[in-house]
Amino acid sequence: MKHKKLMDMNDAPNNQIQMRVPDPDKRFIGWLVTSYIDGQNTMLVNDFGYMTQAGEIATARKGFVFDWASIPRPLQIIYPPAGDGANYYGVAAVFHDWLYAHRKIGGRVIQRKEADDLFYEIMRYVGCRRTLAWTMWLAVRTAGWMPWNKRKPEDIIP
Numbered sequence: 001m002k003h004k005k006l007m008d009m010n011d012a013p014n015n016q017i018q019m020r021v022p023d024p025d026k027r028f029i030g031w032l033v034t035s036y037i038d039g040q041n042t043m044l045v046n047d048f049g050y051m052t053q054a055g056e057i058a059t060a061r062k063g064f065v066f067d068w069a070s071i072p073r074p075l076q077i078i079y080p081p082a083g084d085g086a087n088y089y090g091v092a093a094v095f096h097d098w099l100y101a102h103r104k105i106g107g108r109v110i111q112r113k114e115a116d117d118l119f120y121e122i123m124r125y126v127g128c129r130r131t132l133a134w135t136m137w138l139a140v141r142t143a144g145w146m147p148w149n150k151r152k153p154e155d156i157i158p
Helices: 089-102 112-125 130-143 145-150
Strands: 016-019 032-036 042-044 048-051 057-060
Touching: 057 089, 089 112, 089 130, 112 130
Parallel strands: none
Antiparallel strands: 016 032, 032 042, 048 057
16 A cells, blocks of 8 residues: 555454553553554554653544554564554654654644654653663654655645
8 A cells, every 4th residue: 555544444444453562650541442443554443542651641542543653674574564563662753753744733733743742752652661762752753754754744644
């Protein structure tokens, strides 16, 4: 799929997976339930929200198609795109992809840096090592301008 988008649930395959993620302060709203579409893309089966440290709520909507974390293929044996079972960066990637596609938290328009910073915040919240979270944050700060600028206004999810 060229652009991450919302998909009609009637087109979804019936292979749902519920991912349990650490949530010490009960900031997540709903469960992270996904369905694999193909070898790369996954779809949210239900709305999934996160309350930021600032108290705003970011909600990735049911039907959103995403590809987890964009890990270079040679490193995926060490860092699978959905997380490695000890570092739950995959959940942060869901919100990061959503924010790049939607560009709002609540109804407030955001800039790319806010999406990247929330990616880091969620990684640390779910217990990712500080060095891993910082390295992944640095990668999106360095290269994230490409997908951010590539998205056309008509491809932004309202």
